[in-house]
Amino acid sequence: MTSTDTTGQDSPHYVRLVIELIAEITDEGALKAAALEQVSADEYLDDEERAQSVEAIEVDPSGSLAHFIDPVELLGDVPGVELASATWESAKTDFDPESDEWDEYAVEEAAE
Template sequence: MLEVTERGELTDAALRRIEDDEFMPEEERAHAGAAVREDEAEALAYLVEPFQLIGEVPGVELVQASWSSEQADYDPDVDAWHLDEEDLDAEDGEEDGGEGRDG
């Protein structure tokens, strides 16, 4: 989960990225610009490259990436937003007993 704190900065950065993309056809550029202005998730998608995020993670090959997002009202007092035991163990540096995660 992330919080967009400066929507204008995010949108402007994405629009610059679109404008600077020399390989993007003009029709696609217009569509991309409109999408970025309407939705922060679209703006983020133009700035964050999934293949770069995965990079050289051992044992992982990214063959396809897609984005999805939804608006959520964050309330720090709601239990659903609290870390579960597994998250707390990971923060403390504890191992998971050698069991990997599927994903």
């Protein structure tokens, strides 16, 4: 099916959007404190979820960043689109901006 085909126009169309971000944590203490504050103020978390979030932040502060990711915000103002499902995670990674492994253009060119 191409984008010009009209068959099944009334049926839902789902798109998987994959985004990869590399963020440099420049102040782990500030990020951790902000994440703990975010979790504390989150009215949608029940006590068990809140405790699990706090524990995760204490164990691995790099996971703190996940508490600031909001997929609803990413798609909130896009007309004709409704968020159907979202998952995300954050994890420490080895990153060398000089390495070809991290050159997004090299990966794109290799795929062509």
